[in-house]
Amino acid sequence: MDTITRLIELARLRATVDKRCLLAGATEMKVEPLGDAEAAFHFVLDGDCTLDLPGRQVHLKGGDAVLLPSSQAHTIRTAGSGRLRASVETPGDAFDTIRSPSGEPATDIFCGHYTVGSSAGRLLLSSLPDPLVVSFDAADDSVRILSELMRLEARADGPGTAAVLDSLSGALLAMVLRRGGLPGVAPWTAIEDRRIAAAVAAVLQDPAATWSVERLAEVASMSRATFVRHFGRHTGATAAAFVTSLRMMVAADLLTDPDQTVATVAARVGYQSESAFSRAFREATGITPGRYRRENS
Incomplete structure (x- = not known):
């Protein structure tokens, strides 16, 4: 199983489309x-918009996620x-529709969220750039087909529409994780250096x-010093x-x-000591392995 598929599986991820936004004018x-x-998440099919975050603005155009x-x-x-006008929301069975008060829609956006059902999912989210912006090429057939399928299903708005849109949004996440981001903020899941990815x-x-730096460097067919330098640049973290x-x-x-x-789980992830594993797990997740098991079994 490839890395991205495995990560999404570990995250126990569920995608949900909440709204389709058809906006015009200053909205x-x-x-x-x-x-x-x-x-x-937001997936811009057509038009352009600005994402306003505390202390930062990001311009988005058609094909951006x-x-x-x-x-x-x-x-x-x-x-x-x-003048700037607030959008109007219309509830629906599969998703809600957000429209501008007037004017022909120029910007088409699907908005939703991903829910992770495990600490693995939380760890994955925390390891990604925030925000993570991916600009898909207009000539990318997979994204073009995905966009059209989402449009067609939204227009139909019939039995199963929510399930189909949610599944397509799950596919979108896999595309985002493997595609990378804007220069300087690509996620580690989209490592371009195949040696580091290996x-x-x-x-x-x-x-x-036993994953020492030396062994990792050997897998990557690099010297130790070269591996450390490349690994830090691609992942933003030390190997350990x-x-x-x-x-x-x-x-x-x-x-x-x-x-x-x-104890068995500790051994299966490389810990000879249950206590050492418990400390590492609690430091990473904020909860002990025993409590995590009780709450998630």
């Missing part, structure tokens, strides 16, 4: 903050003639192994911290199996 739409197990791992409060704005995949496939994070993601998944003891 604003305020989005309330979400919980720590949720991440808001943005993920907000922290799901802080934010505002979507569209420019146009006339080392990451190796840890995820066998977290119990990164290995621990991946191990805790796998451990969170294993702990939901009632047939696995905490």
